Amino acid sequence: MRPAFKNAYFNLSKSLNPNPKIPIFFPLHAFLPLPTFQSPTFRFGSGSFRTPSPSSVSLCSSSMAGGGEAQAPTSSPSLEKQFEDFRVQLQESGSLRERIRAVVMEIESTTRLMYASLLLVHQSRPTPELLEKAKAQIGVLKELYNRLAEVLRECDGQYYRYHGDWRSETQTVVSLLAFMHWLETGSLLMHSEAEEKLGLNNSGFGLDIEDYLVGLCFMSNELPRYVVNQVTAGDYDCPRKVLKFLTDLHAAFRMLNLRNDFLRKKFDGMKYDLRRVEEVYYDVKIRGLTANGDPIGEQGNHGES
Amino acid sequence: MFHSSVLHRISLMAAKPHRVHSWTCSLQGSAKRARTMTSESSMKDAFGRYAEYLNDLNDKRERVVKASRDVTINSKKVIFQVHRVGKHNREEVLEKAEKDLASVTGQYMSRLVRELQGTDFWKLRRAYTPGVQEYVEAATFCKFCKTGTLLNLDEINATLLPLSDPSFEPLQINVLDYILGLADLTGELMRLAIGRISEGELEFAEKICRFARDIYRELTLLVPHMDDSSDMKTKMDTMLQSVIKIENACFSVHVRGSEYIPLTGSIDSSSFLLDMPDNEL
Numbered sequence: 001m002r003p004a005f006k007n008a009y010f011n012l013s014k015s016l017n018p019n020p021k022i023p024i025f026f027p028l029h030a031f032l033p034l035p036t037f038q039s040p041t042f043r044f045g046s047g048s049f050r051t052p053s054p055s056s057v058s059l060c061s062s063s064m065a066g067g068g069e070a071q072a073p074t075s076s077p078s079l080e081k082q083f084e085d086f087r088v089q090l091q092e093s094g095s096l097r098e099r100i101r102a103v104v105m106e107i108e109s110t111t112r113l114m115y116a117s118l119l120l121v122h123q124s125r126p127t128p129e130l131l132e133k134a135k136a137q138i139g140v141l142k143e144l145y146n147r148l149a150e151v152l153r154e155c156d157g158q159y160y161r162y163h164g165d166w167r168s169e170t171q172t173v174v175s176l177l178a179f180m181h182w183l184e185t186g187s188l189l190m191h192s193e194a195e196e197k198l199g200l201n202n203s204g205f206g207l208d209i210e211d212y213l214v215g216l217c218f219m220s221n222e223l224p225r226y227v228v229n230q231v232t233a234g235d236y237d238c239p240r241k242v243l244k245f246l247t248d249l250h251a252a253f254r255m256l257n258l259r260n261d262f263l264r265k266k267f268d269g270m271k272y273d274l275r276r277v278e279e280v281y282y283d284v285k286i287r288g289l290t291a292n293g294d295p296i297g298e299q300g301n302h303g304e305s
Numbered sequence: 306m307f308h309s310s311v312l313h314r315i316s317l318m319a320a321k322p323h324r325v326h327s328w329t330c331s332l333q334g335s336a337k338r339a340r341t342m343t344s345e346s347s348m349k350d351a352f353g354r355y356a357e358y359l360n361d362l363n364d365k366r367e368r369v370v371k372a373s374r375d376v377t378i379n380s381k382k383v384i385f386q387v388h389r390v391g392k393h394n395r396e397e398v399l400e401k402a403e404k405d406l407a408s409v410t411g412q413y414m415s416r417l418v419r420e421l422q423g424t425d426f427w428k429l430r431r432a433y434t435p436g437v438q439e440y441v442e443a444a445t446f447c448k449f450c451k452t453g454t455l456l457n458l459d460e461i462n463a464t465l466l467p468l469s470d471p472s473f474e475p476l477q478i479n480v481l482d483y484i485l486g487l488a489d490l491t492g493e494l495m496r497l498a499i500g501r502i503s504e505g506e507l508e509f510a511e512k513i514c515r516f517a518r519d520i521y522r523e524l525t526l527l528v529p530h531m532d533d534s535s536d537m538k539t540k541m542d543t544m545l546q547s548v549i550k551i552e553n554a555c556f557s558v559h560v561r562g563s564e565y566i567p568l569t570g571s572i573d574s575s576s577f578l579l580d581m582p583d584n585e586l
Contacts, residue, residue, distance in 0.1 A: 083523040083527065090480070157423065157424055163427075190351050255352045256356045257360055
């Protein structure tokens with residue numbers, strides 16, 4: 001607020017003294033007392049936002065406000081009362097956010113563990129043991145999302161108010177789950193399956209569909225690197241499988257009408273992933289390096305593009 | 306153990322309509338080949354549903370944005386109407402303003418009721434918050450000019466209750482939009498105060514000054530706890546500037562007293578300046 005204070009002094013002296021050659025000196029303390037802004041130390045909480053009534057301090061009550069007082073008296077106590085209630089509500093909301101943040105940080109670190117385990121697939125052909133280690137984290141995540149749902153339960157209907165606090169972490173979680181699912185089954189993890197793995201449900205604390213779709217785009221980003229490393233590790237059939245999968249996924253995404261938002265941007269990236277996988281596939285095919293026994297039919301034919 | 310989890314997944318998938326999948330899966334270089342029979346079409350089915358979801362969501366968002374823009378424009382008209390208030394026409398001007406505000410409520414705010422049911426209220430907040438803030442600004446401005454008091458959030462929400470029939474959740478302005486709208490009110494109060502001073506209504510201007518100060522003081526404590534705290538900080542800076550302008554104007558009037566020259570407008574018979582020689586103006 002200090003710049004504003006300096007401005008105040010300047011503006012006032014200008015308005016009183018049209019002739020700038022004659023300076024006016026005011027004792028600074030004669031000015032409006034500006035509060036010093038320190039970070040507040042009190043705790044915060046939430047209140048009822050949809051139907052605010054000054055008397056209800058209960059968290060997010062869904063009772064209807066019957067209109068409160070008919071006419072606010074001119075005295076300021078009623079003014080103060082309203083703002084005091086706001087302060088309590090907002091404090092509660094702040095503390096709710098803190099609780100959310102605490103759980104989300106744990107989600108983030110669990111996700112990191114999962115990701116670190118999964119990174120091993122780039123080093124060699126994937127083994128069941130490798131995936132088991134990553135899959136073990138799913139249970140932890142399920143429990144954490146459960147806790148998050150608990151925290152939010154106090155505030156019915158406000159999932160999207162706080163959604164930004166777990167949005168990007170959830171997108172990452174979905175991308176890892178989808179990648180693991182593909183490694184195991186060769187197919188795409190559906191939205192409902194993802195919800196189920198995380199113990200979420202549509203009617204309560206659910207998995208936002210846009211988060212799910214962004215997660216799929218993140219998964220697609222991993223595939224080019226995976227394919228390159230698998231070929232290096234000797235799996236020459238991998239590019240064909242990945243290419244088919246990514247082509248299907250890209251085609252499915254093209255069914256969506258997107259806005260110019262983050263999801264669209266990520267989807268735009270998918271075609272570059274697809275291109276890189278295609279290039280790996282053709283590199284392998286042209287050199288006749290396809291997997292033994294696979295009826296590709298063009299084995300040994302060079303010059304095919 | 307691995308295969309049993311796959312089978313578990315199969316039984317879940319079977320709950321989906323009209324698709325039965327059979328899976329055999331392997332991980333590394335074994336003789337079995339991974340076969341996913343209908344995965345491509347199930348992908349298309351699923352994405353067909355996601356497409357529908359996104360289409361509905363985006364269409365709704367567009368409707369909300371349009372309604373919000375209508376609320377904004379018409380609330381601004383209410384504010385401009387209130388500014389037309391003068392010494393001798395206050396009653397009629399404010400009456401028209403109230404009528405206009407009521408029509409904003411009935412015609413435009415009402416369109417938001419249907420769209421903002423359930424979780425959409427918070428999901429689409431960015432789409433309608435400008436309109437709602439402007440509406441709060443207009444409503445509080447009207448109320449202040451009429452009664453000198455602040456329209457409470459409860460009061461403004463009470464006027465919205467009749468908009469929806471019982472099958473809908475009523476549209477209720479949330480505390481954040483109310484506070485943000487209130488933050489913009491001081492700008493209009495500043496214009497009003499300066500205007501009143503120019504027309505010689507000094508007492509009214511001082512009343513405005515006190516009111517603006519009260520709002521600023523009350524909102525100060527709420528700033529860091531707002532969800533959109535950085536927006537709010539900017540608004541607070543602007544608000545302080547408005548309050549200071551009002552205070553300076555009142556100060557000038559106070560200090561100059563009998564020398565005070567209205568900046569524009571009417572020199573009526575009660576003006577003490579009629580006999581002032583021109584070179585001192």
